Amino acid sequence: MAQHHHNDNPHELDHDPLPAKVYVGVLASLGLLTFITVWIAQFDFGVWTVPIAMLVATIKASLVIMYFMNLKQDGGMNAVAFFAGLFFLVIFAIPTLWDRETRDVLDPDRGGVVEHTRAGFPPQVNGTAPAAAEKAEAKEVAAE
Amino acid sequence: MSQQVAVSPDKVIRHRVGHHWPHVELELSGAKLGFWIFLCTELLMFGGLFVAYTYFRSLYPETFSEAHKTLSIPLGTLNTGVLIVSSFTVVMAIRSAMLNQRKAMLGYLYATLLLAAAFMVIKLGFEWPPKFAKGTLPAAFYTYDGLAHVPKPHLFYGLYFVMTGLHGLHVVIGMGLISWLIYLGHKGVLYRGYYTPIEIVGLYWHFVDLIWIYLFPLFYLAG
Numbered sequence: 471m472a473q474h475h476h477n478d479n480p481h482e483l484d485h486d487p488l489p490a491k492v493y494v495g496v497l498a499s500l501g502l503l504t505f506i507t508v509w510i511a512q513f514d515f516g517v518w519t520v521p522i523a524m525l526v527a528t529i530k531a532s533l534v535i536m537y538f539m540n541l542k543q544d545g546g547m548n549a550v551a552f553f554a555g556l557f558f559l560v561i562f563a564i565p566t567l568w569d570r571e572t573r574d575v576l577d578p579d580r581g582g583v584v585e586h587t588r589a590g591f592p593p594q595v596n597g598t599a600p601a602a603a604e605k606a607e608a609k610e611v612a613a614e
Numbered sequence: 615m616s617q618q619v620a621v622s623p624d625k626v627i628r629h630r631v632g633h634h635w636p637h638v639e640l641e642l643s644g645a646k647l648g649f650w651i652f653l654c655t656e657l658l659m660f661g662g663l664f665v666a667y668t669y670f671r672s673l674y675p676e677t678f679s680e681a682h683k684t685l686s687i688p689l690g691t692l693n694t695g696v697l698i699v700s701s702f703t704v705v706m707a708i709r710s711a712m713l714n715q716r717k718a719m720l721g722y723l724y725a726t727l728l729l730a731a732a733f734m735v736i737k738l739g740f741e742w743p744p745k746f747a748k749g750t751l752p753a754a755f756y757t758y759d760g761l762a763h764v765p766k767p768h769l770f771y772g773l774y775f776v777m778t779g780l781h782g783l784h785v786v787i788g789m790g791l792i793s794w795l796i797y798l799g800h801k802g803v804l805y806r807g808y809y810t811p812i813e814i815v816g817l818y819w820h821f822v823d824l825i826w827i828y829l830f831p832l833f834y835l836a837g
Contacts, residue, residue, distance in 0.1 A: 523831040527831050538701050554654065555655075573786070
């Protein structure tokens with residue numbers, strides 16, 4: 471517990487909340503940041519579009535975590551647990567995306583092309599499957 | 615005491631700490647730590663989907679920048695506002711409980727429930743039906759022909775429906791949890807001496823808000 475709070479009653483909590491204006495301030499900031507993120511969406515920052523949007527989202531997320539979820543006050547093991555989870559996610563994300571972004575280096579011919587689906591599946595998306603196309607043709611020929 | 619604490623509400627069931635806890639403060643901090651660890655598993659579940667999003671987006675950037683235009687920014691923004699305000703009403707409910715203001719606490723909890731319902735109505739009532747009608751759906755259900763000029767647009771809708779759908783499921787579960795808090799509030803269990811359940815459901819609800827804070831720009835805005 472980061473809060474050193476003396477309480478002689480073992481059965482009932484006895485804390486004073488943060489002033490309401492803290493929460494109103496966080497709410498107003500979140501509203502303002504939402505407005506900013508929607509407003510800047512109309513501009514094209516090229517490769518920076520997503521990083522900028524993620525930066526604004528992360529500022530919003532930090533406000534929620536620190537004040538609404540009270541991690542700033544509670545801290546301690548709660549913060550360790552949360553940042554450990556975040557760290558595991560980074561271990562998952564970085565090598566995966568590293569692999570994706572360096573494929574061109576390893577295989578200049580195919581580069582970043584990754585085929586994850588066979589031709590014709592899902593229907594209507596990649597055109598008709600070769601086998602189905604042949605069948606349809608055969609039907610047309612038969613009808614004639 | 616820095617702030618005005620109302621006198622104990624008339625009908626309060628005073629909390630007695632579980633026999634396995636030496637002190638109520640440990641009960642609260644233990645519950646919080648346990649829930650933060652649960653939130654880590656949630657973070658990793660959604661995290662996997664966010665990595666999938668990033669991966670496919672890097673494969674087909676033009677698909678994502680075209681397909682995202684079919685989502686409604688006004689409805690997405692409205693839902694963002696709804697969730698942010700509902701996070702605020704939850705912290706205000708905790709604050710009211712800490713000040714023994716039971717009526718205000720219940721008011722904030724009802725407001726939270728209403729906002730959660732509004733989120734689902736906007737999502738299921740206004741956002742999804744046109745997509746079902748147009749056929750902008752995942753995988754083999756995809757029948758829309760307006761995005762023929764970009765490769766594999768069904769991928770965008772697969773990620774959209776799975777990620778916002780899983781998020782929506784969390785909102786529905788949250789509505790159940792908030793209803794439970796309202797029940798406890800009426801029963802007279804929640805007051806200055808005991809508000810651990812609101813704290814924990816609050817953590818859950820803010821996490822649901824957190825996920826939406828990232829889903830909104832990734833799907834609706836960032837082209």
